[in-house]
Amino acid sequence: MTVALSVQDVHVTLGQNHVLKGVSIDARPGEFVTLLGASGSGKSTLLNVIAGLQGIDRGHVAFDGTNVEKRPPRKRGVGVVFQSYALFPHMTVGENVAFPLRAARRPAAERAKVAREMLELVQLGEMIGRRPAQLSGGQRQRVALARALAANPGILLLDEPMAALDKQLREQMQVEVTRIQRQVGITTVSVTHDQAEAMTMSDRVAVMRDGRFVQIDTPENIYRKPATEYVARFVGEANLFPARGGELLPDGVTDGRTGTAVIRPEDLRVLTGAEPADAWSVSGVVRLLSFQGSRFRLEVVSDTGGRVVCSLPPQTDAGTLLDGNRVRLGCAHPDRVHVIAATANDDAQELVVA
């Protein structure tokens, strides 16, 4: 089963805090949407709203076009994987996974069959008799996923599913969760702090800030065409320069009110002096060159005092880029420069070169 999700202008107040300030998002059946945002931006609260665990002040939540604001969590058909996994410690893995069927008063034979199938799906078939305390972190997470999916819900919610895992396991589980989500074809909303995770797993990423969505778009567009400076800086490394009418301004001009150009580190290159003089460039002093395996990361302090980050291919001759040397950087891919119109900016006063 899979369901289209629609959240319309939802407001939530917790205590004195206006936590959600009118959020709207739609997800197609089977789509994987990731909520990305700083701590406290309201991601978990939104998941709780969708699951029915959190009431709303106003707004609408609809599954397949039917309003569900009044429906209690147990009737929503939403599977949730909590950050702590929330496995029932006194039950075996099999009993945990079969719990939603027991709640629905299904016969024992069916419960056992579904538990086995779900555990096969997450490749933990032989763990059926263990207790949660006897599993590793990654195994617990997969059990929680199997349990969330066992009752065949229409929507799957994941609250920072990878947060408790180490980096290597996290990357494995990202692939694994995506595989299972595709296989089941369930509409999924996931929460994460980790932008790499958001990028790898999602059809669309929704960037949240202070209880509002700033941008909801494909991972590529979020990276290439950030709607605001906040998004540009939150997702990946970004160099922000003043722009006017879609054109980069010469370095040193801080007339930010007209627009901001976003240049990603990999779109900058070191100029050798042979380029036409009228090309855009920024000059400064090398602060740090670090080798990161697949690239060099060059950090430059520009003459106007801003920090500029540039990615260089690993075969670059590092000899000319010693700390303190002067360099000029130019734009390698002018077509990839994205300009944020000044009106789109949520923080106009910060517009000085980053």
Added chain:
Amino acid sequence: MTDRSLLRAIGWYRTPIIAIGLLASLLFFVPFLVVVATSWTSGSFILFPPTGFSLQWYETVLTDRQWLNSFWLSVVVAVISTVAAVLLGTLGALGLTRIRSRALQRWVRTLFIAPIALPPIAYAVGLWSVDRRLPFLDDTLVSLVVGETLLAVPYVFALVSSGLAGTDPSLRPAASTLGASWPMILWRIELPPLLPSILGGALFAFTVVFDEVVLSVLLLPPGTQTLPLKMFTASQEAFSPELTAASTMVSLLAILVLGGAQLASNRRNRAARLRRKASA
């Protein structure tokens, strides 16, 4: 850390610690052993060292209607109060987690714990004056049971609360998104992991009520006595070895019950450890 390495870590400081420990155990055990010894005297007085050896005082106590009646009365009061205290204390601790406001939570917690700090005599007098206005309660155990229950609730509440503190707060929302109704959540999700804390609380509650004297003095129907009250009056009337024989038997019973509980929990822990080891 094992006991031995703990000892070594403490170094020469352990000498006074051990001395104080020994002294404390002496203070505790010597009177107890004296009581036990005097109870097997063949004479008619509580004397140490005992004269001769006989079990006649045990026989007297065990065949005396008054002693037996007060024993069973104590058991009945303690059992009913314990059951009531377990229900109230457990529900209170669970209910507390459902309160959203922190300030209100603190107030409720204080209310539940407060009876431990109140002087029992003040509390007993209060209950007694209420009791006197309700003449239809005169010949019943109701007021005593109510009083003892309220004294025992804090122990259950405290143990269950600390048990709850160690459980994941998202179990309940998780169960509700999985389709469970609240009775099912309570019965199948919340209570089972709390069982050890509830049993511990019950044991505490039972011993507190069983040994309690002050409330019994004021609230018992005329002509009845709980065991501690009977012992107390016996100690004031004749100084007969009946008293020490009864004390010895109650103490043995307590040791058996506590030892049994300890054994059961040890066995459970060991089983859990073995299971973990088997899976590692």
